[in-house]
Amino acid sequence: MLTIENLTASYGAITALHGISLEVGEGELVALLGSNGAGKSTTLKSICGLLRPGQGAIRFLGEDITGKAPEVILKKGISMVPEGREIFGGLTVEENLRLGAFTSYQRDRYRADLDEMFALFPILKERFTQAGGLLSGGEQQMLAIARALMSHPKLLMLDEPSLGLSPTMTDSIFELISALRDRGTTILLVEQNAERALEIVDRAYLLDTGSIEFSGTPDELKRRVDIASVYFGGEDDGTCEVRL
């Protein structure tokens, strides 16, 4: 469904991706793991057009989408939940959801989609007319995911959905991701919480300083790679916040 070949990307003089290749098949739940600065978010931003890639090709459903504008890529069916719950805090929950749907807005379908989101996230119905900024962290993350789903994506990309959430809320988010996969949504998941992500994904890619270090099923990954060393850059690095 999504194929990336030898993608490079840079921020000014700093190269963030040194030619990575990866693939996401239809209906798969694939994780992109790696430490801070490995290039995970850069990869997602390049796919959805927020960042113009240097070289390489991104193909989606057989079509080249490299360097296309974000709104064009979104219309083709790739929707992203940005890192850090970037919802529109000054707009109401309703307006946030409407914006998720605006690229393909149809009144009847919008109503039906809203009901579906209320079934998935009952809290959003309760908070429908409130400003998004007044929601709790977990609720904002749900709103961000619901907003991304409103455009009926064929591929959903989640950038660190568990970042800064309580353990209970993290559990519900991971349950939700599994549920979405079971409904048939293809998902590309970027996570810091590698242990939790490996419990639910079909395959995983491990990024380290802009290159793919490993790819395979969670079992293979656990067997062959010392995840902690890739994540935290060896034993003498004491700055890790997440323990595996």
Place this chain on the structure above:
Amino acid sequence: MTRGIQAPGWLAKRSTVWILLVPMVAVAGLLQLFASSLVVDIYTQFCVNLMIVLALQAFMGNSGILAWTHVGWMGIGAYASGILSMAPMVKSLGVPNMYPALVEIQVPILLAIVLGGVVAALVAALIGWPLMRLSDAVGVITLFATLIVMHVVMTQWDNVTNGPRTFFGLQKFTTLWIAVIGAAIVLYVVHWYRESSPGLRLRASRDDRYAAMAVGINVVQVRYIGFVFSALLAGMAGGLWAHLITSFSPKAFYILEMFVLLAMLVIGGQGSVSGAFLGTAIVTAARQFLLQVEAGINNSGALTLEVFGLTDIVMAIFMVVVLIWRPNGIVGGREFTWPLFRRRMKPAADGATGSQQT
């Protein structure tokens, strides 16, 4: 959700407009019947200012970009409508160097005012695209520079604006009721724009540019639409202003006047149409009051020295106080909606976090 009187759908959807319109028209009616002509003039001026501040809100409030240019659109609208509406005779007297082709044109005043807005919108459309790509401080500085450029053009283009000298000879067209109708139309249109799809997308880009791009919003495009739309309204308001004042010079469209307009918008709350309305009303009333006080002090001779600039100083202090007290303006980005004081679902929680709302 608890509701008082259930309003019909079309009324509820635009309840903000009605809540603001009814008192505005009612006060105009009362003033017409009972007030002196001076007060009627002040209210007419208020309605024209309201149009310009609402036009400013349409862009600045929804995009979050501090738009210095708007007094310039007002100026373009004023000059363009004046040139289009004046009789050739008057024009050749008032502006001796005017291009002959311009001297010949004369159209009805109302059409001239609309065309004045179109001219402002065209200029905005020409220069807007590169400007709308810029954000934050860079965007503000470039818009400020654009205002300076517009001012220099107005003071130097002898053949059109009569240079820095006064441009005079316009007919007085804007009466109290024309100003009220104009303000009502602009109020409706600006509220409609805020709630429309381009307006909503512009507000989303204000809240978070990257999230906006992630949901497929073309930020430059929605800003551009807002910029040109708002220039159109400001230009038409400038035309009405010109046909109220009847003689003016480029000084009327520069930093000091822009500052007054910004004060009106920011004090009321730039995030909403209600804020623009309230801010214009409060600042107009306060300025008139202070001007009277200033004149009273000077005339009574109570002080041995004359008082200068009291109004401006007090207005500036007032603005500072309001912004410390309520950084998002008096109404804080909210709109008045019917029923007026609806209970929130969790009043305590809302009250605790409400002031942080952006």
